[in-house]
Amino acid sequence: MDKRRVTVSRLLLALGIAMPVVTLGFWGLSLLPDEPTFAIGRHVFGNIPEPLIILFYVAVGLALGVAVYLFSLRARNWERGAKERRWGMWGRRAKEFLRGVTMASVLEDRVAGVLHAMIFYGFVVLFLGTATLELDHLLPNNLKFLEGGFYQGYSLVLDVAALVFIAGVAGAAVRRYLFPPLRIRTKTKPEDAWILLLLGLIGVTGLLTEAARLSLEGRPDYEVWSFAGWYLSYLFPQSTAAGTHQIVWIAHAVSFGAFLVALPVTKLRHMLTSPVNMALAPRSRPKGAMREMPNLLEATDIETVGAAKVGEFTWKQLYDTDACTICGRCTSVCPANHTGKPLDPREIVLKLGEVMARTGSPAVSPPVGVDGEITVTSDSVFERITPAELWACTTCRACEQVCPVDIEILDKILDMRRYLALMEADFPSQLGNAFISMENSSNPYGMSQQERAAWTREVDFPVKILGEPGVTAEYLYWVGCAGSFDDRNRKVTLATARLLHAAGVDFAILGPRELCTGDPARRAGNEYLFQTLALQNIATLNEAGVTQIIAQCPHCFNTLANEYPQFGGNYRVFHHSQFLMDLVAQGKLKPNGRVDGKVTFHDPCYLGRHNDEYDAPRRLLRVAGAKLTEMERNRKGSFCCGAGGAQMWMEEHTGKKVNVERTQEALATGAPTIATGCPFCYVMLDDGVKDLGREEEVAVKDLAMILAEQVLGR
Ligand code: SF4
Ligand code: SF4
Known part of the structure; x- marks a missing residue:
């Protein structure tokens, strides 16, 4: 790491060191104001002796300092990753961040979402309420604002928030321990119980502190707005309320301090890391495009293709592992996992995080949810992830679609596949056959390219072939390997071509000069083969002056539209469903509307x-x-x-x-x-x-x- 660079970890380290000083400064400020003179308001620290107050400020400062320091260690791990640009697009980032903090994505799962929202919003309101109280406490008398009707409204809001928060924690405990969905049951650890206990303690001791204070103050009428504390105050006789108040106040302060320290080292950290991850999610490439790589056919200085060691993943891919909430939604929708294959997308994220954390310097706690103490002897993910897991992925993107915090799982899998395929030549043998076919015949079927246009003999109109003398066309019909060589899919090709012809579309094909787009090679990690095919296709397309393409295969459609621009191939690409629908809308195709059943x-x-x-x-x-x-x-x-x-x-x-x-x-x-x-x-x-x-x-x-x-x- 460059010693002179300002990094996130160094900024956090400086902030962590400053924290105790800042909170002690607050204590110093609190000595300045004279005694409050309000008629309706709150005496902050009223019943707490001065030494305890000093201890409180010191302890909170230290807890904050430790929490920020521990986050700085995590940030050092993220900084081990390779560069990746996540800058610009501020509007989209702000929108995503808001989606995170408003829980919009979490709420897609109704029960979990509502409970999460209750805990999160309850906590945020209570935290802001406490910060407001502290601010008011530090202000001189003439600037204090937490008085009269405003104070009563404030009290009401905070009591509602406390009840919502406690109900959310209780609901989460019931769901996790009495009615857990499978994805939660398989990952419930003792840590989850401790977290729920800690949160519950914060909420309950907060209310009890209020109740004891109200009892001690003789329940003044205006405090009835603190309705929850008001009714609870009947539990505490006024004669003993002073001692009770100090005990529950200490319990409340200690549980809050414990929460601060637990934040970076438990799954609680996702309260902070997940919304930030969502803000980092927007990227310049389309979601269908794999991560760009330099031209492997020309580059001479590339030592590693893909990712195996922690430092070969990007910093964002590493950061992802600390933003994962371990919710398991990705696992629950994964077709590979669902049908009994060894792949579990959540585990892919966690195992990368585990290797990152265990090999960090100094090592920080791994992501929660990792099973037991696992020794990692190097910073290669293949200490924990097996090739069989990676080769089971269908790249369907269901995991990323459902992830409530925008973790990018597929990129990681595909980068590891790149490493396996090109650095280790470790891939299923049948894939080797497809690679050989693509290399030798330019299509995975191993068929002769001369047969590409054989289907044209079955239509009763001439099909133009770009590249033949004098041939031009408004649209290129990209038939694809399956549409050319697979018997069943040739029927689709015939239907599409006949419809285009019937609608009077000026189209042509490339015939033998159309090669596989390279999609299967790229998804199988063979970036070199992909680029070999893609660069030839792009040269052919550009030379023929192609600007608009119709493709019946979504894989071809995706590669042509989203990945060829990475190599200088920019075209307007239509999937045949879009193009045919347009033709119908324009009245150029007239269905008789008699589909049976x-x-x-x-x-x-x-x-x-x-x-x-x-x-x-x-x-x-x-x-x-x-x-x-x-x-x-x-x-x-x-x-x-x-x-x-x-x-x-x-x-x-x-x-x-x-x-x-x-x-x-x-x-x-x-x-x-x-x-x-x-x-x-x-x-x-x-x-x-x-x-x-x-x-x-x-x-x-x-x-x-x-x-x-x-x-x-x-
Ligand atoms: S992209 Fe891969 S890991 Fe994700 S859901 Fe689909 S098969 Fe599972
Ligand atoms: S990757 Fe996303 S969906 Fe999967 S467990 Fe983590 S947060 Fe949940």
Whole structure:
């Protein structure tokens, strides 16, 4: 670390050292004002002897100092990471931060969200209320404001906040220990009980302190606004209230001090780190794009590709591990985890955090939720994470979509895959076959490129091929490897081409010059192969002057639209569902609107969660005359088909097959037609229907096939 740089950890260290001095200064200030003269107000520290007051200021100062110092140690760990720009876009960052502190994302889970909000808001109001009281206490008499009706309103608000806070803590305890969802049950540790106990103690001792004070003061009428303390004060006889008040006041102060020290070393720290993480979340690349890498074909000074050691992850990826709330929502939606594969996205985050914390200097506590004392002998994540976990990921992005605090899980998995594939050559053998096919034949099917345009022989109109003499076109139709070589998906290609032709669209294809976009190679960690293919494609596209592309494969769509710009390929890219819907809207395609029976639509992950397109396919189905029925998990909560992230090219040996799980859900709708808009989803669902022996009653079709039946009668 550069000794002269101003870093977050050094700033925090300086702040930590300053804390005891600052709080002692507050005590000094508190000696200055004369005795308050209000008629309606509060005597702060009224019953507390001066030595105890001094001790209070010293203890709070030390606790704050220790807390900030411990955070500075955590920050030193984040600073071990590689550079990553999270600057600018301040409007979006402010919005995300507000989403964090307003609990908007947490509230998506109703029960957990409401309890969290009760605890958080209750605590914030109580904290601000105490700070306001302290401020008022330090001000000279002529500036004090906590008097009269304002004081009574203040008292009312604080008592309500205290009850909300205590009820939230109690509710959280009941949920965790009596009715825990699976994702919570598997990660409940003694620390959780201590945290709930500590929070409960803060709330209860706060109210009891108020009650004892009111009893001691003889319950003046105006204090009835402190209604909770007022009624509780009947528990304390006035004769003994002075001693009781001092005891509960000390208990309250000690529990607050313990909270401050616990903040950085327990999961409580997410109160601070999570909203900041959300503010850091906006990034310049689209969410469907993987982290950019230098041109590996030209760079000569790259020692490591991907990430294995702590320092090879970015600082943001490391910071993520301290912002995770251990809620397990990511795990609960992960198709790999759900079907019995060894992958648990929450564990990926925690294990990286654990290796980071255990190898820090000086070591700080690992993320909570880590099972037991684990010895880590180096700063490589592969001490804790196995390749099998990483290769089980379908890159569906469900985990990130559901994470309430914007932890970026997928980037970490994909960076580790990059390391495994290119630094260790450690990948499933079937992937090796796909790599060889992509290297030798420029497509993962291992088919001859000369057969790319073979489908054009089946249509009764000429299809233009860019690159042939004199050929130009307004749109490039990117057919994709599946659309070119897979028998089932060739039907989608024929339907799409016929619809484009019927609508009078001026389109052409690249034919043999269209190579695999490289998506499966990139998601499988083979960045070198991806770049080899991508750079050739970009050269072809730019040379042909292509500006607008129609793609039927969401993986091609995503790579062309979101990843090729990283290498100088900038095009306007449409998914065929969007383009065909536009043609219908313009009246260039006229469906007859007679789809038989209900249709259920399966959202492809790379169209939906990676690119936020949920409506175009549904609108298209509706205008085609389909009666849509939704599966239980749909739109952004959709369940993967199991093929993404290069799983299409791997064998699924462990647990239940993801495509069977999804197909069962589709069949449960009772719809005789399962529609989708992705060649891989099409194959996976069609296989699922066959595996389940339902192919006689249920048909799987791409959107283009359904529309072509309605528009063209075939
Ligand atoms: S991207 Fe999908 S498969 Fe991968 S960890 Fe996240 S939820 Fe699981
Ligand atoms: S990564 Fe997000 S969803 Fe997963 S446990 Fe952490 S906070 Fe919860």
